[in-house]
Amino acid sequence: MTTDAPWPLLLDDPYPIYKVLRSSMPISWDEKRRIWLVARYADVLQGLYNRRLGSAVIGPAPQDTVLSLLPLQLDMSDPPDHSRRRIIIQRAIAERGKDDVLAAVKQTVSYLLARQFEAGRMDVIRELATPLTSSSLLRLFGFQSSESEEALSFSKCVNAIDACFDPSLMQSKQRPTIFEAARNSLDELEGIIEGRVNTEKPRLIQHLCDTEVGGTRLTHREVIANVILLFAAGDANTRNLIGSGVLALACHPKETRRLKRVPEVIGTAVEEMLRYDSPIQLASRTALTDFQLLGQTVRKGDTVVLLLGSANRDELEFPHASDFDITRTPNHHLAFGAGAHLCLGAWLARAQARTAIRMLVAGVKRLQLAVSEVEWHQLPGFRGPKEVPIFFDLEPVSDGVTRGEHTC
Numbered sequence: 114m115t116t117d118a119p120w121p122l123l124l125d126d127p128y129p130i131y132k133v134l135r136s137s138m139p140i141s142w143d144e145k146r147r148i149w150l151v152a153r154y155a156d157v158l159q160g161l162y163n164r165r166l167g168s169a170v171i172g173p174a175p176q177d178t179v180l181s182l183l184p185l186q187l188d189m190s191d192p193p194d195h196s197r198r199r200i201i202i203q204r205a206i207a208e209r210g211k212d213d214v215l216a217a218v219k220q221t222v223s224y225l226l227a228r229q230f231e232a233g234r235m236d237v238i239r240e241l242a243t244p245l246t247s248s249s250l251l252r253l254f255g256f257q258s259s260e261s262e263e264a265l266s267f268s269k270c271v272n273a274i275d276a277c278f279d280p281s282l283m284q285s286k287q288r289p290t291i292f293e294a295a296r297n298s299l300d301e302l303e304g305i306i307e308g309r310v311n312t313e314k315p316r317l318i319q320h321l322c323d324t325e326v327g328g329t330r331l332t333h334r335e336v337i338a339n340v341i342l343l344f345a346a347g348d349a350n351t352r353n354l355i356g357s358g359v360l361a362l363a364c365h366p367k368e369t370r371r372l373k374r375v376p377e378v379i380g381t382a383v384e385e386m387l388r389y390d391s392p393i394q395l396a397s398r399t400a401l402t403d404f405q406l407l408g409q410t411v412r413k414g415d416t417v418v419l420l421l422g423s424a425n426r427d428e429l430e431f432p433h434a435s436d437f438d439i440t441r442t443p444n445h446h447l448a449f450g451a452g453a454h455l456c457l458g459a460w461l462a463r464a465q466a467r468t469a470i471r472m473l474v475a476g477v478k479r480l481q482l483a484v485s486e487v488e489w490h491q492l493p494g495f496r497g498p499k500e501v502p503i504f505f506d507l508e509p510v511s512d513g514v515t516r517g518e519h520t521c
């Protein structure tokens with residue numbers, strides 16, 4: 114099928130369109146945006162492993178000093194660069210160690226919930242997910258406190274550079290100011306990495322600079338590019354997972370009661386949240402050669418969008434796919450991708466979501482949404498609610514949360 118497909122992204126509810134695509138247009142050509150859309154689970158999975166589909170952008174590298182970081186990021190590269198970068202980054206994270214990061218997640222959730230339990234209501238995004246994800250990432254980099262001057266200045270630099278990677282900025286009048294701020298931030302980060310400023314290198318950055326695999330290391334620009342990727346990939350997606358997950362529970366009180374009764378199912382519950390409203394709805398690839406895909410001729414350079422959000426609702430893979438079932442087994446969702454680019458931060462995202470949601474549910478008798486409708490972010494490919502305001506009645510004793518006691 115090559116006629117214009119309905120466009121599911123940017124909708125508050127893309128699922129009815131995904132269903133149409135899966136049933137009658139498993140591959141479709143969007144003429145306006147000049148991209149292929151692939152909608153079924155089996156085809157998306159194959160696409161993620163297809164070596165004729167690459168992640169690097171074809172064509173001349175951007176000249177701008179900030180934009181030229183993009184092709185150095187792991188998710189925007191193909192072998193052999195991708196394999197080399199991925200092994201080094203994975204090893205640097207392993208050498209940095211995960212235990213204290215995971216312990217800090219628990220402490221932070223405990224602290225944040227204690228504060229909000231006093232208040233009797235919270236916006237899950239603003240008061241739980243946002244401070245949790247940013248402090249966990251800062252801890253991963255090696256900052257002991259997310260409030261320290263160094264940590265605040267580091268995240269400001271990273272966010273200033275990441276802001277330039279937003280494609281909608283092209284039309285913005287603020288583009289020159291945003292790029293100017295990013296260039297200054299890049300200079301600051303280069304200063305830290307090259308040891309030009311008198312600041313200790315954050316622990317993970319030290320490992321990213323020092324780790325050597327097969328006689329090579331990351332260049333300083335590769336380090337910066339991937340620091341920005343780790344921060345950007347880790348922050349918004351985990352925030353969206355926690356927000357959508359609590360929203361799903363608030364909309365399915367029976368499942369919330371099940372989770373309260375049997376907290377051990379938190380593992381399968383979070384996998385179901387990842388499947389049900391996947392924070393990343395698509396993986397975009399570029400055809401490296403002309404080839405036949407599902408009966409269609411894809412040309413070298415064409416963009417092929419693998420709809421992860423649609424695959425995760427495919428009835429052929431997930432019986433009763435539109436039901437939210439916190440004990441669903443098996444659940445081979447594609448929310449973290451698959452193949453060469455499988456998410457490197459799944460361990461951290463899972464730990465944060467499991468801890469936050471288990472402790473929230475354990476601490477309250479009932480979860481109730483404080484608004485009748487939720488607004489969704491309008492970012493193509495990403496899915497998450499802007500706010501999740503909830504009311505709750507507290508349990509007399511909460512699981513591991515000491516009310517009013519600040520633990521970090």
Ligand code: HEM
Nearest residue numbers: 187188346347350351354392396449450454456457458462
């Ligand atoms: C719920 C949260 C998260 C979701 C849903 C998610 C999802 C994904 C997906 C779908 C991909 C593959 C994209 C593709 O194939 O094009 C990916 C890649 C990646 N993710 Fe995550 N992610 C999450 C959290 C994190 C965290 C916390 C980190 C780091 C701390 C992280 C780091 C990365 C990196 C570095 C890649 C690129 C891997 C590569 O290209 O080899 N992610 N993620």
